Amino acid sequence: MEVEVIKGLKFQKKQDVAIVGAGMTSFKRRLNETGRELNYYAVRQALEEAGLTIDDVEIVVLGSAPDAFDGVHMKEEYLSDGAGGFDRPYMRYFVGGGTAVFAPIAGYFHVASGLADVCLVVCEEKMSSCHPHPQSAFKYIWDFFLDRPLKPNLIWIFALEMRRYMHVNNVKHEDIALVSVKNKANALDHPCSHVAEKITVEDVLNSEPMALPVRRLDVSPPSDGAAALVMVAAHKARHLTDEPVWVTGVGWSLDTTWWTNRDLYYPRYAAESAKMAYKMAHITDPRKQIDVVEPYDPFDYKELHHLEGLGFAKKGEAPILTKEGVTQRDGDLPVCPSGGLLGVGNPISAAMGVKACEIYWQLSYRAGKRQVAKEVSTGLCQAWGDLMQISTVMIMSNKR
Amino acid sequence: MAVGKRKIECPLYAEGTAVSEEDIKTRKVTHYEDHPDIRYSWTAGQAISRFLNGLKEGKILGVKCDGCKRIMVPPRMFCELCYKPIDGWVELKDTGTILTYSISYIDPDARPLPKPIVVALIQIDGASQNMAIMHLIGEIEPEKVYVGMRVKAVWKPENEREGSVTDIKYWKPLEG
Numbered sequence: 253m254e255v256e257v258i259k260g261l262k263f264q265k266k267q268d269v270a271i272v273g274a275g276m277t278s279f280k281r282r283l284n285e286t287g288r289e290l291n292y293y294a295v296r297q298a299l300e301e302a303g304l305t306i307d308d309v310e311i312v313v314l315g316s317a318p319d320a321f322d323g324v325h326m327k328e329e330y331l332s333d334g335a336g337g338f339d340r341p342y343m344r345y346f347v348g349g350g351t352a353v354f355a356p357i358a359g360y361f362h363v364a365s366g367l368a369d370v371c372l373v374v375c376e377e378k379m380s381s382c383h384p385h386p387q388s389a390f391k392y393i394w395d396f397f398l399d400r401p402l403k404p405n406l407i408w409i410f411a412l413e414m415r416r417y418m419h420v421n422n423v424k425h426e427d428i429a430l431v432s433v434k435n436k437a438n439a440l441d442h443p444c445s446h447v448a449e450k451i452t453v454e455d456v457l458n459s460e461p462m463a464l465p466v467r468r469l470d471v472s473p474p475s476d477g478a479a480a481l482v483m484v485a486a487h488k489a490r491h492l493t494d495e496p497v498w499v500t501g502v503g504w505s506l507d508t509t510w511w512t513n514r515d516l517y518y519p520r521y522a523a524e525s526a527k528m529a530y531k532m533a534h535i536t537d538p539r540k541q542i543d544v545v546e547p548y549d550p551f552d553y554k555e556l557h558h559l560e561g562l563g564f565a566k567k568g569e570a571p572i573l574t575k576e577g578v579t580q581r582d583g584d585l586p587v588c589p590s591g592g593l594l595g596v597g598n599p600i601s602a603a604m605g606v607k608a609c610e611i612y613w614q615l616s617y618r619a620g621k622r623q624v625a626k627e628v629s630t631g632l633c634q635a636w637g638d639l640m641q642i643s644t645v646m647i648m649s650n651k652r
Numbered sequence: 653m654a655v656g657k658r659k660i661e662c663p664l665y666a667e668g669t670a671v672s673e674e675d676i677k678t679r680k681v682t683h684y685e686d687h688p689d690i691r692y693s694w695t696a697g698q699a700i701s702r703f704l705n706g707l708k709e710g711k712i713l714g715v716k717c718d719g720c721k722r723i724m725v726p727p728r729m730f731c732e733l734c735y736k737p738i739d740g741w742v743e744l745k746d747t748g749t750i751l752t753y754s755i756s757y758i759d760p761d762a763r764p765l766p767k768p769i770v771v772a773l774i775q776i777d778g779a780s781q782n783m784a785i786m787h788l789i790g791e792i793e794p795e796k797v798y799v800g801m802r803v804k805a806v807w808k809p810e811n812e813r814e815g816s817v818t819d820i821k822y823w824k825p826l827e828g
């Protein structure tokens with residue numbers, strides 16, 4: 253057995269892991285369905301695509317963001333029935349927005365380790381329960397003594413990061429706005445999308461100021477939604493499909509929570525998480541070896557920031573890729589072909605539906621109108637969260 | 653059993669019933685409302701207590717680590733890089749440099765502010781590179797603020813200070 257090591261990590265596995273089914277609900281500002289009902293919808297679809305029933309599931313992973321949004325403590329218990337969590341090992345994983353890829357990473361462990369052959373991964377978010385706006389729950393993310401007395405809004409941290417990125421790399425707002433234009437247009441082809449629309453760079457630059465440089469159209473909307481994935485061992489995958497998608501690498505990394513002590517222009521956490529996943533997946537040149545990418549895009553500048561951290565562009569050069577159309581669906585490196593969080597919506601952990609699920613659908617050629625033009629064999633999805641300093645990465649391939 | 657190359661488009665369905673805030677207000681949607689009233693009292697701990705008491709005396713305190721040679725602010729009891737206790741306290745200057753800033757139009761609940769305010773990360777003079785704190789900028793038109801601008805703390809009068817980051821009212825441009 254081949255063993256790779258990064259600072260003492262041994263990438264040994266008992267069996268290869270394939271994804272054979274995925275599902276997601278509509279993403280909307282407010283859905284009437286409860287979180288349990290949304291989970292049920294997403295799981296039923298994923299099982300249908302996989303050709304399995306709930307009785308085939310051996311273990312369940314749940315991903316969900318702070319309880320404060322739902323206003324119910326230990327919401328993994330509340331959500332368990334819709335997630336298929338009864339009478340089998342069930343556990344919740346949570347790293348803020350990073351959960352959208354961390355939950356599938358947890359599912360990967362369960363199968364790769366040999367603990368289970370069939371793992372169901374479910375992510376749910378119901379942000380509308382905290383009303384009129386979930387921002388009121390977000391304010392409790394800030395440090396009690398250092399930040400809260402200044403009466404901050406969560407957007408501040410992103411505005412400060414965006415300005416620093418623009419300043420150090422000499423990037424203009426109009427170059428960043430192109431990301432929002434692209435992703436919202438891509439989302440027009442996604443049946444579940446919340447804020448898909450044809451907009452222009454001028455629309456973004458003239459939209460309502462929130463915390464400059466951040467304006468309304470630079471930001472993804474809070475959404476309700478759920479998503480699910482079915483991950484199975486190689487010997488199971490053979491019986492289920494001729495088109496399995498294999499998980500070839502996973503990685504995650506956390507930077508310091510002393511966030512005012514980091515130079516915000518570059519996401520070091522993203523680079524570290526990618527390094528781990530690349531080592532595992534034998535990727536040495538991501539720009540050449542990876543065909544399609546779903547980086548976390550809750551803000552337009554974050555897609556660029558993350559592309560640079562993940563090694564798809566040099567520092568400050570991701571805006572050039574965007575400007576040249578390389579990141580369009582028919583480009584050489586399609587980025588956020590789903591429409592991403594900016595276009596389909598941002599139900600924190602359930603963003604798995606446009607990150608891990610989308611890369612799976614792209615690599616199995618099931619993305620319909622969203623299918624990228626080029627031939628694809630390897631894809632990467634990434635999510636970001638906690639106090640803006642965790643990155644989670646998964647690499648998939650349709651070749652074993 | 654094998655699914656094979658069947659041509660399907662995913663997601664298979666787009667399920668979920670959208671409702672609006674208006675539907676809630678007008679009770680079109682069956683719902684239940686509650687306003688939890690939970691009180692908390694957070695202790696500031698060893699390092700931040702000393703930092704806040706320093707502010708009360710008009711001083712910005714940092715800590716140093718002889719391992720990584722960093723002078724850190726906000727102060728902490730242990731160096732997270734060297735993972736050992738810090739090696740002492742240092743008084744820093746009440747001047748600094750803006751590393752990045754934002755002009756905010758919204759309050760913590762995303763409601764519009766009466767007029768926009770400027771928030772910045774200020775690298776504190778006397779501390780290591782990138783050792784910044786978040787604070788407000790005043791006495792300047794928001795459009796005139798820039799990255800690299802030198803600023804100085806504007807303190808509340810001594811008798812109004814209470815051991816909070818707001819003992820500094822804001823930071824103003826440092827002339828000369």
Ligand SMILES: [Zn+2]
Nearest residue numbers: 717720731734
């Ligand atoms: Zn140290």
